[in-house]
Amino acid sequence: MYAVYSLCIANLRKKKVHNGLIGLLILLSTLLLATSVTVILNTNNLFTDMHNKTHGSHEMLELGxxxxxxxxxxxxxxxxxxxxxxxxxxxxxxxxxxxxxxxxxxxxxxxxxxxxxxxxxxxxxxxxxxxxxxxxxxxxxxxxxxxxxxxxxxxxxxxxxxxxxxxxxxxxxxxxxxxxxxxxxxxxxxxxxxxxxxxxxxxxxxxxxxxxxxxxxxxxxxxxxxxxxxxxxxxxxxxxxxxDIKTNFDEMSAFYLIMNKIIGFIMIFLGIVMILVALFTIGFTISDDILSNYKTIGVIKALGLSSRRLIGVYLAQYVLLAIVTIIPGLIASQFISNVIIESTLSSLKTAANQVSLEGNLISLSVGVIVFIVVVLCVFLYANKARLVEPMQAIRYGMSESDNSTMTKRFAAKENHRNSFDRAPLLVVIGFRNMLKNRKASILMTLLASTLSAVLVLGFILINSISSMKETSASWGYDSSDISLSVLNTSVFDREEFDNAILSDSRIKSIGWLGAVSGILSSEKSLNSDQLTSQPMNLNLHVMDGSYDETGYTTLRGENPRYKNEISIGIKVAKQLNKDVGDIVEAYIEGYKHKLTITGIYQSIANKSLSARITVDAVKVNRPDYNDYFGVFIKLKDIRDTDRVVNEMNVKYKDSVLAVSMQTLLDSSVKQAVASLILPMSIMGLLFTGVTMIIVYSISRINIRKESKTYGIYKSIGLTSTKIRWSITLGIVVLSTIGAVIGMFVGVYILPMILGSILTGYGIAELPLVLNWEGIIALACVTVISAGLGSWASSRVVATTSPQILVIE
Structure with a gap:
């Protein structure tokens, strides 16, 4: 037992930096997974607790x-x-x-x-x-x-x-x-x-x-x-x-929960990736240690130390490392979870009702799961020590089969010209280092892909929300340039207003939007008096003008243009089992209509539980309808927006408030951007730092393994700077490949997975604004961080004499 203890302590002391790195990976994976679980769990719990404490309504009725x-x-x-x-x-x-x-x-x-x-x-x-x-x-x-x-x-x-x-x-x-x-x-x-x-x-x-x-x-x-x-x-x-108007519980709770679900999803993904990277690094380290110390292990086994105790050395080392790092990860997750929840659910905070996190047992369970996974991984890779035969290890420094394979490989190289013969020397050295250490190369490519995907996804989300003006129609809003609200109907003359607006050469179009309460249901079956689904009570948007010119879009089909047409939200279509071209029965302010579905759209504002009709449909029974809550104006030149807004506010100061649509969107989404910036920045910095440290550690291991080769290079006249550049070049090429893969994952795959979470909020296709300059710049951060880690690790080549390198 003392031998196991001694060897375990020796391993910890010998590779302090590398063991510290692995400990950091385990800590961060625990931190991210525990934080994501805590955020998702407490978001639902805090809202539910406050809703119960205030005897919150499940449905809110607005009645005239x-x-x-x-x-x-x-x-x-x-x-x-x-x-x-x-x-x-x-x-x-x-x-x-x-x-x-x-x-x-x-x-x-x-x-x-x-x-x-x-x-x-x-x-x-x-x-x-x-x-x-x-x-x-x-x-x-x-x-x-x-x-x-x-x-x-x-x-x-x-x-x-x-x-x-x-x-x-x-x-x-x-x-x-x-x-x-x-x-x-x-x-x-x-x-x-x-x-x-x-x-x-x-x-x-x-x-x-x-x-x-x-x-x-x-x-x-x-x-x-x-x-x-x-x-x-x-x-x-x-x-x-x-x-009349009815707001249900799903609509009330939607925006309380959506942001933390997005953050939780990202953290779960990153936590899983982080633990996979940690396990891969542990496996790489143990395998490399067994191969590098094959002869030593053979001697130790020849002296009587059993394979089980050898495995126990690695288990003891990483069990201790896991315990020391998982506990701080769980503690830190409570602090970060508290910061995220307070930021996103600040509207629920009171002096007497401070945020109190629950789910400590679940967080502890996450720590236990991480611990078990680490132990299983260590056991799996350490089990390779059983295969070490003392006589082969002492004679060859490896297994006999590996020695035979290496001998054949050297013989083959003597008979075949290498494809790198005509390549520059620095390229040959860099690619030789990369191809010889394939597991390390795979790990660094995986790291670069992950970091690039994380940075790109965070940038795309923040940029897409910040630039919602470009995609507002895809979120279910209009994309007009100016929004007006009528403050005082007693002094407002709509006819005079319309004439003035439409005579302005800068104005492209104008649309008046109102809302009425309605009920939609499927038509009754020909052979039955029963409806195929439950009727739906929902808001019907009423447009006096053109939905298309105002900027409203659909996923399929078109917006309604005539009094017998309607477009419906995707959740309405799903519940009624309807598609474009079908007929629905609609009760609009108590009057029955049969309307043809011309389009299906998505909208996050009301979770797509709404529909669009023209004002002509309402005027069939209410010719005097004039209850509009918004006026939307499109300009021929968007640069005239501020000037037109100012002129309207001066001319109609007693009856109208004009605001640019960009201002409205900024005021609505700034909280979402603020909620995302903190967690995404933290995760981006963590992954950048981890990537640099892992690349540094792995490069250092590879350099130690190739120290004799680099000593020979220096002794025949190759400068330390050129050797370091060649090592860094190989890592930069690997990280560039990884960054490109990560860009693809961050732009296409992760948003697709995230979009599946938002289907419950009425969004079928996640609207994204892709700023390729920013995406490429952040992908370059991956390459730079990997290059810096590699360059720093190769400093040992410059500070060590050729003689010592050859001796090593």
Whole structure:
């Protein structure tokens, strides 16, 4: 046993740098795998816990009085067993907020739609509000409002700031007295928000807005899977399907979970790759050690040390190494997981509800799995020591069969001219080193491929989100140049506005977009009165103008152009089992239509649970329809955008807010970019550093094995610099091959796998913006890091005399 211990300690001392490298690989693979599992697990848990703690709604209803009587709907749901119903909360919609105190108000903030809520006294049975900042109270005091954490944290709004709102022909100001967590409207990347007002302020400030109050109510089911049964009963009892706006739990939770799922996927992939690299390195190291010390092992076995104890030497060495590195990896994963989750789920954070990570046992299980995999790998490769025969090892320094093979190879080389005879000397030396050490070459190529794929994927994701203006149509948004919101319908003359806009030579097209609630269902079978699938209640986008000119696209088919046409989201198509050319039955604001599907599109905003129709379809039954929430303008020259926006805001300052589409997208995606930059930067730096260290270590091993050859080269006049350049050249060629492979993987294969995760969010094809200059530049980082590691390792050739090299 003492012999095993002595040999184990000797191995650890002899190769400190290399053992430290392998330990680092095991640590990083543990770190990445444990972090990914912790992030995915806690993302779901934190959201679910907060949703349960606030008695969050599973469905949110928005009601007017045109389609349903809000009081009757509320009463019906209140009478249902197994359903908890919130109060009926009055609200009116305003466009935008202006922040006066502190930093200059963001254009993105002023472009948000805000639901001004008439706050009733807390607590609430459904969707209770959690206070993140400010003094908790039953309702806001006069002159104060509560704002959701989603926009407060994103736009740096704090307690004490003053916000300005526009209602009718006047503006009014309210002071922020609290920041609250509002689950249904508090997710990342918010496009709208609920502002909670004092009852007296609500009546005084919003009376100038035309139209009656609308109402919200939340429904929380004891068993959410029973929701379709309740809605069937609702239709039977009320005599009509539900026709107003309904937001379900999937739509509420989508943006809370999507970013961490993307980050978790990337980390799992990288963790698996890292552990594979670690195992390959361990196997390479053990195999190389057995071959390099074949004669020594033979002598030791001849002296009586059994094969089992020899294997025990390697097992003891790497078991100790694994224990020492896995534990810090698990501890560090908790810290990094906490940073990532706090960054992506900041809107759920309150002073009394700090992020507390769960799943320590699962993280520990990840560490145990890594440990077992390492031990099995060590045992597999160390088992080669059993094959060492003492007599052959002492005589040949290798097995007899290997000696015979080498002798034949040397004889063959004497009889055949080498294909490198006419190549430059440095190239011959570099390629000889590369071809002779094939396992090391494969490992370095694999490393270069992995690093290149990691860097390229991270760059593509961040660049694609940052450049969403180029692919906004593929995400389900429009690709117009300017977006307008009508702030005051009482002083806005649409006919005059349209005439002015269309007479402007800079304007290419204009489209008015609204939304109505509708129900889509498959047609009944000819031989049955039963529907082939459940009807779907969803939002129908209404376009007065051309979807195509506004920039909306489809995956298959075309956008609707006539009153009997419709295009549907991919999840709607899947649920109804419909495709282009099929017919669907649609209830649009209570009126039945038969529409032909002309196209199928994808949209991340509502998980593709929506449809598009023309305004002509609505005007069949509502000729006076004029409820548009957005105006989208396309310009002939995009360089005129800022000038046109400024002119519109000056000319229609009392009725319209104009914003460039680039500004809107920037305000929506900056949080996504910020969430991705930190983890991708960390992983990119880790892999770059690991690649340099591994290349350094492997090159050092190869140089040690070839030390006699390099000593001969130096003794016959070849300079150290030329030898070092030849070694580095071979590594650079290998890493270049790996970088090219990694580019292909990072551009095509990994986004394809990542896209499969986003199918649940209504995205069938991941829209990417490929900046090849940046992709090639990051691939070059792989080559440079590998070259630097190789150059640093070859320094031993320059600092050692030829005589000592030959002796070694």
């Amino acid at each position: 009085d045109e389609l349903h009587d809000p009081q009757k709907v509320h009463q019906w749901w209140s009478e249902q067993t197994g359903v908890t119903t919130s109060e009926l909360i009055p609200f009116k919609i305003l466009a935008g907020i202006t922040k006066h105190q502190g930093e200059k108000s963001s254009v993105g903030l002023s472009s948000k739609s805000v639901y001004m809520m008439d706050t009733s006294p807390r607590p609430y049975a459904v969707d209770e509000l959690m206070f993140a900042e400010g003094i908790e109270s039953s309702n806001p005091d006069k002159g104060n409002v509560w704002v959701p954490s989603a926009i407060a944290y994103l736009y740096d709004i704090s307690v004490g700031d003053t916000l300005e709102f526009t209602a009718g022909e006047k503006n009014f100001e309210l002071k922020v007295s609290a920041v609250i967590v509002d689950i249904p409207y508090g997710g990342p990347f918010p496009t709208n928000a609920r502002i909670w007002m004092n009852h007296q302020d609500y009546n005084e400030q919003l009376h100038a807005i035309q139209g009656k109050d609308k109402y919200m109510m939340g429904l929380r089911f004891d068993d959410y899977s029973q929701s379709p049964r309740y809605w069937e009963q609702f239709e039977n009892d009320m005599g009509t399907p539900y026709l």
